[in-house]
Amino acid sequence: MEWKPDWGLRGRMAFTMFLLFALYIVFAGVLVAYFQSLTIMVLFMGVFLFAQFFFSDKIALYSMGARVVDEDDGPQAQKLHAMIGRLSQQADLPKPKVAISDSSMPNAFATGRSQKNSAVCVTTGLLRTLDDDELEGVLAHELAHVKNRDVMVMTIASFLSSIAFLIVRWGWLFGGDDNRQNMPVIVAIIASLLVWIISYLLIRALSRYREYSADRGAAIITGRPSALASALLKISGRMENVPKRDMRETSEMNAFFIIPIKSDFIGKLFSTHPSTEKRVERLRDMEREMETF
């Protein structure tokens, strides 16, 4: 079936990238104009980016204490391999490596700079929390990240932001004794600070848009938006909040219920993931679209 593309989302993503790109061009111009001893730093950052780019999968797996599992590493590994194999087939992806991390927090992530050497990792907590349909939704979400090359996009997007941060942090080292020589360094530090702050916000917005994209991708890969929605609700612990007791029994308690504190505008600006409510809302729209197209 045909899905209605989310042009709003695409537009916002393109606009954010454009702003980020424009910001970086201005930044590069400022640096070239005012800052002479930049070469070493850029070289250093280049090595850093290179390492981050090429070892990102290993670093991420190592930091999560994840182990890569084979098909015959027990029933859980076999189930994951079977699911990921079929989902990759549906997504037209080579099958990524499969890893399990011993952690009770229900979570999953995908790594790898390219589609060829990617890995999908899930925690044992996730395997315990979700049923098969929901697990499939989460795995498809991670595969959509791989398909959309999110590691690459975010690494590149963060590159100059990291340089800016480094200049803010260590730029004073490049200043000379002479006051006249110090001027360019101070300008560069101030410019870097601005670039760092703005790019930080833009990168976070971009990251949120890419989560929405991966959600859409996952819903389309599995053909079941509701499965991912219920997985998200479960992971965020909201499922636990749905009352299981009869309303008549609890009605006298209503006055004491606390309205959940909504995060304010600033909080939203800094978060890498959209709120579960919004993600679920969009998945519901897709479910509706599927049933009534």
Place this chain on the structure above:
Amino acid sequence: MGLLDSLRSVLGISAESDATSRADPDDLFGMSTAYLTMEADLRFDSADEAALCFSSVDSTDFEDTVDAVEAILSAGSEETGTEFKRHTDGHGYNWVVLVDDDPEDLVTSIHFAADEFIERGYGSRLLAALFGFRKADDRVYWIYSFRRGAYYPFAPQGTSKRNQQLEFKLESVLDGELEIEDDEGYWYPLWPSTPNGHPWE
């Protein structure tokens, strides 16, 4: 990777567009002569069974489509004697399993079923068509990927190991006769749940 593909991944829509890309059934018919080569050159007989694997969509319209596919297959079975059954496996995927001792009829019926999915706009849900072969204790399959429009061999040993030597042998013998997937990263296994079972059982 073309420019358009790069643009799609940068905009974060590759996953969407590739998961809905059209099914490519064009090279499916290569199997009707491949059966002969399998028997003459490699002494593999038809397992007399073939199957179509598809992932479902959580919608009423999709359920109607599956009913229509069943109707077509039961109409066909009166003519060719091809028996069919529907089946959902342990991973929640759906299968249409066809039984016939004439390989030609198996290929035709798979094609009819796939066509109905494609015509109703669900071609992107077709995962694979499997054609089974056997020789003594060995079971091998030719799997047709509708996403890639190509075949690849699959020789399971037990429930989680594949006989790669045999797979490469099948590949080298049938290369040229079948459109074969040349990137082995796309040779997805479809494990049987019992050591001597078919993947769809």
